[in-house]
Amino acid sequence: MVQTISIRSSAHDTKKSGFVALVGRPNVGKSSLINTLVGQKVSIVTPKPQTTRNQIRAVLTEARGQIVFLDTPGMHQGKTSLSQVMLKTALRAFSAVDLVLLVFDAGDGLTAQDVTLIRRLPKGQGAKPVIALMNKIDLINREKLLSLIDALRQTYDFAEYIPVSAKTGEGLSVLLDVLFQQLPEGPRYYPENVTTDASPKFLVAEIIREKLLLKLQQEVPHALAVAVEEMTEESGRLLVRAVIVVERPSHKKIVIGKGGAMLKEVGMLARQELEALFGVRMYLELWVKVREDWRNRPSQLKEFGYFEE
Ligand SMILES: Nc1nc2c(ncn2[C@@H]2O[C@H](COP(=O)(O)OP(=O)(O)OP(=O)(O)O)[C@@H](O)[C@H]2O)c(=O)[nH]1
Ligand SMILES: [Mg+2]
Structure with missing residues (x-):
């Protein structure tokens, strides 16, 4: 009897888990962030926009729990059927996750394409919390960062505003703290040593x-x-x-x-x-x-x- 109780309480302890999508326009650094977060190259990265074409899962396992990150194609309006499939792949991620990270390129500030994207965010009941992730802060000064946060605040009521750099790793431990805090308690979806389910x-x-x-x-x-x-x-x-x-x-x-x-x-x-x-x-x-x-x-x-x- 005593044993049963102790097993239950430890299994119940504090393990968090969930799915988190990284979305945003092309080239803002979504795949770079995923790779830095899981400590391995799971998703390819290039200086050219529209590098990622599929939804790619990357898994981070810690003592606190497990996060399954979904990398997505950069959202853009292209003419080909491939572009349309890529856009749908990115949009589909919204419904498959607990939390959305909308990624911005801090070096570019808030662009018209970003604003269009923000306007398309699902609203109302059932909409997932969206965190604004300002990437590439290694390229900008504090003043520029503050004005980006300001512009973002005026456009949408994001759950959090987190400045990060996939290149230097700055801000990523803050991001993980926030994610583990906000995700629900849950099981581990993948074995501990798995970083991706890609073949x-x-x-x-x-x-x-x-x-x-x-x-x-x-x-x-x-x-x-x-x-x-x-x-x-x-x-x-x-x-x-x-x-x-x-x-x-x-x-x-x-x-x-x-x-x-x-x-x-x-x-x-x-x-x-x-x-x-x-x-x-x-x-x-x-x-x-x-x-x-x-x-x-x-x-x-x-x-x-x-x-x-
Ligand atoms: N300086 C700097 N460059 C970065 C950072 N993160 C990404 N980059 C660069 O930005 C470019 C695009 O990075 P990706 O990770 O491929 O961007 P993405 O958002 O996945 O792009 P798509 O897959 O095309 O949507 C690459 O040249 C990266 O090296 C960062 O924090 N700082
Ligand atoms: Mg990518």
Whole structure:
């Protein structure tokens, strides 16, 4: 009897858990924040907007409990079906979580695009608390930060206003204190050592896409997708065959580069990172295919993992 009571009270103790979405316009640092928060690269990061295309889960486990962060695509009004799917993916996160972190780029101040986004926030009963997260404070002075907080206060009644930097880690322990305080008591959803539920194939495709985004210019990176067609382990070596899909023959030429130089460099950069991530030697084979207008074809979007669940 006594034992039962003690088990119950310790299980009941103070463990918090819940789901927290990071949303905002492209390039404000949502994925960078997620990676710094869970202490591992779970989501790819580049200086180009519209890097993230899927909802990505990152898990943080502490003695206080467990937080499942949802990274989302930057919200923007694009013309392609892919852009529309990305916007819906971000909006869907609102209903799937306990709390929303609306992320701003403090260096940019409050932009017109941010204001449009704030106006779209769900209101009324059942709306989730929204915390304003002002990221990249390493780039600005106190005066600019105060005027951003002021502008935000006048636009929406946020639950909290927290200045942070994904780059330096500043403000993140304050953020975690607030989150653990506000989340309900609950169970651990994932085992302690898990940082993401993304499949190895997805991680490989994303790292390759990240290197392509970093290396290519202008419109080409947004018009490509990466699919891992084969991934097997053979005598301690990981064999991966991936296809880079582009929209036009001219893009294919650019991705391959002069004498194959671009593809070779992208492959080398991706392989180095993936070997470190998986702790095995890797053989990476990259192919480039043209699929005209794939960003507007639902069957293709599905094939590359961009769809509404
Ligand atoms: N100086 C500084 N740069 C940052 C910080 N956080 C992110 N960045 C940079 O901002 C750029 C965009 O970062 P991401 O994390 O990809 O932004 P995102 O919001 O996930 O972008 P999308 O996925 O396109 O919506 C990258 O070049 C990051 O290195 C920060 O705290 N300080
Ligand atoms: Mg991102």
